[in-house]
Amino acid sequence: MDVPQIGRSVLRxxxxxxxxxxxxxxxxxxxxxxxxxVTVRSPVARGRIKAITFDPAFPWxxxxxxxxxxxxxxxxxxxxxxxxxxxxxDVVNHREEPVALVAHRDRARADEARxxxxxxIEPLPPVFxxxxxxxxxxxxxxxxxxxxxxxxxxxxxxxxxxxxxIVVEGDYETxxxxxxxxxxxxxxxxxxxxxxxxVWGSMQCPYYIHKALxxxxxxxxxxxxxxxxxxxxxxxxxxxxPSVIAGHAALLAWKSGRPVKMIYGRDEDMAATTKxxxxxxxxRTAVTRDGDLLAMxxxxxxxxxxYCTLSPVVLSRGTIHAAGPYSCPNVRVxxxxxxxxxxPHGAFRGFGAPQSLFALERHIDKVxxxxxxxxxxxxxxxxxxxxxTLAVGQTIKEPVDMGGLLDRALQLSDYHAKRAxxxxxxxxxxxxxxxxFATFFHGAGFTGSGEVHLKSVVAVEGTIDGTxxxxxxxxxxxxxxxxxxxxxxxxxxxxxxxxxxxAQPDTSVVPDSGPxxxxxxxxxxxxxxxxxxxxxxxxxxxxxxxxxxxxRGEFQTACRRYVExxxxxxxxxxxxPPPGLVWDDEKYLGDAYGTYGWAVYVAEVSVDTRxxxxxxxxxxxxxxxxxxxxxxxxxxxxxxGVAQGIGWALYEDVVWREGRMVxxxxxxxxxPTSMDLPDIRVxxxxxxxxxxxxxxxxxxxxxxxxxxxxxxNAVADATGADVTRLPLxxxxxxxxxxxx
Amino acid sequence: MIxxxxxxxxxxxxxxxxxxxxxDVLRASGFTGVKEGCGEGECGACxxxxxxxxxxxxxTPLAHADGASxxxxxxxxxxxxxxxxxxxxxxxxxxxCGICTPGMVLAAHALLSRHPDPTxxxxxxxxxxxxxxxxxxxxIFASVFEAVRRLA
Numbered sequence: 001m002d003v004p005q006i007g008r009s010v011l012r013x014x015x016x017x018x019x020x021x022x023x024x025x026x027x028x029x030x031x032x033x034x035x036x037x038v039t040v041r042s043p044v045a046r047g048r049i050k051a052i053t054f055d056p057a058f059p060w061x062x063x064x065x066x067x068x069x070x071x072x073x074x075x076x077x078x079x080x081x082x083x084x085x086x087x088x089x090d091v092v093n094h095r096e097e098p099v100a101l102v103a104h105r106d107r108a109r110a111d112e113a114r115x116x117x118x119x120x121i122e123p124l125p126p127v128f129x130x131x132x133x134x135x136x137x138x139x140x141x142x143x144x145x146x147x148x149x150x151x152x153x154x155x156x157x158x159x160x161x162x163x164x165x166i167v168v169e170g171d172y173e174t175x176x177x178x179x180x181x182x183x184x185x186x187x188x189x190x191x192x193x194x195x196x197x198x199v200w201g202s203m204q205c206p207y208y209i210h211k212a213l214x215x216x217x218x219x220x221x222x223x224x225x226x227x228x229x230x231x232x233x234x235x236x237x238x239x240x241x242p243s244v245i246a247g248h249a250a251l252l253a254w255k256s257g258r259p260v261k262m263i264y265g266r267d268e269d270m271a272a273t274t275k276x277x278x279x280x281x282x283x284r285t286a287v288t289r290d291g292d293l294l295a296m297x298x299x300x301x302x303x304x305x306x307y308c309t310l311s312p313v314v315l316s317r318g319t320i321h322a323a324g325p326y327s328c329p330n331v332r333v334x335x336x337x338x339x340x341x342x343x344p345h346g347a348f349r350g351f352g353a354p355q356s357l358f359a360l361e362r363h364i365d366k367v368x369x370x371x372x373x374x375x376x377x378x379x380x381x382x383x384x385x386x387x388x389t390l391a392v393g394q395t396i397k398e399p400v401d402m403g404g405l406l407d408r409a410l411q412l413s414d415y416h417a418k419r420a421x422x423x424x425x426x427x428x429x430x431x432x433x434x435x436x437f438a439t440f441f442h443g444a445g446f447t448g449s450g451e452v453h454l455k456s457v458v459a460v461e462g463t464i465d466g467t468x469x470x471x472x473x474x475x476x477x478x479x480x481x482x483x484x485x486x487x488x489x490x491x492x493x494x495x496x497x498x499x500x501x502x503a504q505p506d507t508s509v510v511p512d513s514g515p516x517x518x519x520x521x522x523x524x525x526x527x528x529x530x531x532x533x534x535x536x537x538x539x540x541x542x543x544x545x546x547x548x549x550x551x552r553g554e555f556q557t558a559c560r561r562y563v564e565x566x567x568x569x570x571x572x573x574x575x576x577p578p579p580g581l582v583w584d585d586e587k588y589l590g591d592a593y594g595t596y597g598w599a600v601y602v603a604e605v606s607v608d609t610r611x612x613x614x615x616x617x618x619x620x621x622x623x624x625x626x627x628x629x630x631x632x633x634x635x636x637x638x639x640x641g642v643a644q645g646i647g648w649a650l651y652e653d654v655v656w657r658e659g660r661m662v663x664x665x666x667x668x669x670x671x672p673t674s675m676d677l678p679d680i681r682v683x684x685x686x687x688x689x690x691x692x693x694x695x696x697x698x699x700x701x702x703x704x705x706x707x708x709x710x711x712x713n714a715v716a717d718a719t720g721a722d723v724t725r726l727p728l729x730x731x732x733x734x735x736x737x738x739x740x
Numbered sequence: 741m742i743x744x745x746x747x748x749x750x751x752x753x754x755x756x757x758x759x760x761x762x763x764d765v766l767r768a769s770g771f772t773g774v775k776e777g778c779g780e781g782e783c784g785a786c787x788x789x790x791x792x793x794x795x796x797x798x799x800t801p802l803a804h805a806d807g808a809s810x811x812x813x814x815x816x817x818x819x820x821x822x823x824x825x826x827x828x829x830x831x832x833x834x835x836x837c838g839i840c841t842p843g844m845v846l847a848a849h850a851l852l853s854r855h856p857d858p859t860x861x862x863x864x865x866x867x868x869x870x871x872x873x874x875x876x877x878x879x880i881f882a883s884v885f886e887a888v889r890r891l892a
Contacts, residue, residue, distance in 0.1 A: 012833070012835065014838070016822070017838075018835045019838075019841055020816070020817055020822070021771075021773020021812070179873075182777040182840050182872070231837065232775075232837045232838065234837075478836035478874045479874075635833070635878075636874070636879050639876035639878040639879065640873070640876045643877070665780060666782035666783055671873065674870075674872075675864050675865065675868045677876060677878075680878050
């Protein structure tokens with residue numbers, strides 16, 4: 001339905017509270033008698049716990065102390081596999097693994113107490129890298145150090161390689177990346193056997209925490225309540241980890257009978273919580289002399305860290321995206337997630353796809369060069385088009401025009417003229433310029449049958465004052481959930497977004513609309529908002545209170561009359577897949593996603609050959625993400641994602657020592673500042689998606705995928721270097737360029 | 741110690757150890773718009789104006805606030821209206837998750853009170869001590885230039 005509320009930059013719903021400092025984040029509330037909780041963590045990466053000793057000279061009667069022995073239910077963080085304990089009791093599998101909890105009225109005293117606990121551990125040999133994990137000299141998880149593996153198979157890859165004219169190989173690596181939301185993780189808990197458990201906090205997925213707490217306390221679901229406070233950024237970093245901190249705060253509250261707040265310091269947040277999975281991708285590509293893709297053989301491995309957490313799902317998305325938006329008759333992708341003794345890696349914007357797409361898009365430039373074609377000419381020959389089939393066997397049934405996006409991006413970036421000019425000028429200069437691009441896609445919503453299993457529900461209520469209330473567990477974490485839900489509901493009802501209130505996610509009030517992840521909030525949950533709103537409208541029309549076409553005033557009057565007459569005006573909507581979607585979980589074949597966002601990103605860089613510093617000088621991001629609901633918010637999503645992608649490509653280097661992040665401070669883990677970024681120029685092509693609200697698709701993760709390969713291709717253009725390892729710090733580039 | 745300072749135009753005594761972080765004392769006094777992002781002066785979420793200068797309150801001992809005039813985000817708008825900088829952040833998409841916004845608004849405030857018509861480079865430099873992970877800064881720059889227009 002095309003309505004004026006869609007495509008309009010409606011002001012951010014909670015924006016006024018944010019610009020005035022009135023928005024309430026979890027650390028901004030301090031109930032009377034609150035205690036501050038801290039975590040005692042493992043000082044070694046792997047070992048057997050022999051004893052936990054509490055300094056006898058320390059006044060422990062002032063403190064609340066919790067160990068695994070105090071857990072009333074199951075000592076596992078419920079997610080995919082039940083392998084991660086809330087508190088380690090017999091073995092530790094990574095540095096900073098939680099072993100005990102301490103709370104005190106005074107935060108500084110609680111911190112001090114941490115230093116009076118000694119964990120006596122008999123060390124075991126740790127595994128820190130993908131190679132060590134796969135060598136299996138030490139088995140640190142399961143039977144073979146492998147959490148999960150997938151194989152995607154299309155055609156006959158081996159036969160195609162046997163007759164290939166040209167074969168191009170390449171190895172690519174990416175490092176860990178910290179989400180670095182500016183608000184650290186935090187939770188406030190109230191818990192006792194009489195009332196159950198309530199937590200308030202910074203989170204993306206209230207119902208993940210809800211399920212985890214029910215198991216931890218062995219309580220029925222109705223005795224657990226999870227409330228999201230204003231959340232200062234997530235990017236995946238507050239998808240699964242908040243279940244851990246919520247459990248810890250609640251255990252201390254349960255034992256003490258007092259409210260307990262746990263707010264991580266920056267160092268703790270960076271060292272102990274999840275990051276983007278490091279990865280290694282090996283490509284073998286067979287092409288004809290004319291430059292047609294014959295076969296792609298891709299081996300994709302991610303480092304999951306010590307526990308499974310979300311690694312199988314991250315691996316799945318990375319595996320499915322590994323062959324990119326190309327048409328290739330023979331494809332094999334072998335993906336695996338391995339265990340190491342670092343803190344578990346987890347969700348981060350893009351969820352595996354940025355890793356495999358980085359490798360692919362850097363590799364495609366090399367393949368093009370090997371057959372003597374330009375990067376754009378090679379891609380144009382091989383782009384997927386309407387009716388084409390992706391590696392997982394999904395036939396593209398909607399219009400896709402990668403060539404058109406590429407035309408526009410190259411023109412907006414003045415690509416051809418710049419490429420020619422840089423080639424001329426670079427020979428005589430110490431600072432060399434380059435320009436490169438990446439062409440890519442990102443599946444929106446949960447993978448495969450994920451949405452069918454989730455069965456998400458949204459409710460919309462009409463109230464006696466004529467306003468409407470949207471009830472969903474989808475969280476506002478800065479990306480604009482509140483605002484776009486208001487626009488979608490208002491659009492469906494013919495009212496103003498100001499007339500729509502989006503309820504604070506509180507599991508005692510809102511239905512489970514699923515987690516706030518996977519670029520699904522606008523497209524999947526927004527669609528449910530739209531249909532529930534239409535349900536309210538139909539109820540009013542059917543009751544004879546509202547004409548089929550109505551004004552805002554008529555709607556308000558009808559809403560009031562209905563509630564006065566019948567008491568409650570409420571409609572719910574539950575996810576149903578778009579018709580014709582088929583996915584086979586066993587064979588890993590079929591319609592992996594309902595739809596994809598498509599994009600071409602162009603980066604212009606300068607590389608100083610004296611310092612080997614790389615700077616991005618211009619950035620053009622062209623994408624097709626269906627109908628844009630709110631241009632200001634959508635542009636902000638793309639710009640923010642591009643900035644994180646630039647950080648990942650060039651600056652953000654997680655340095656590990658014995659399984660611990662050693663640069664766990666903002667001082668030495670470098671994210672882009674206002675001085676480090678070019679103008680990020682964002683353009684949308686709008687092709688409405690039939691099953692998204694008002695035609696919208698997902699958008700959140702897409703912009704994370706393109707910047708790194710575009711930048712690497714630009715650096716290769718500038719320097720001629722075969723850059724394959726990310727982040728491309730000056731040290732790494734110097735090694736590559738100056739070592740014989 | 742008790743220090744006498746003027747916070748957002750009002751005489752407000754602040755109590756604490758002389759070396760207590762101004763950040764903690766302000767938050768404990770109800771100014772929770774002052775945020776903690778890193779505790780080491782890198783992110784600027786805790787920024788306040790002390791006698792008009794932008795400082796990180798996580799690095800400022802309480803003793804330094806004695807006799808000072810402090811502006812927190814709570815003091816930027818007047819009773820009835822948002823400040824032009826706040827209006828601009830709201831309209832141009834300068835705030836996403838909002839955690840950096842108080843410091844960012846105050847950094848913009850400090851800049852525009854010195855340079856009412858800044859260049860692009862001056863805006864970037866003035867905001868360099870305030871980290872934002874959501875926006876990629878582009879909407880924030882647009883917000884500052886919109887505020888320049890409104891204040892002219």
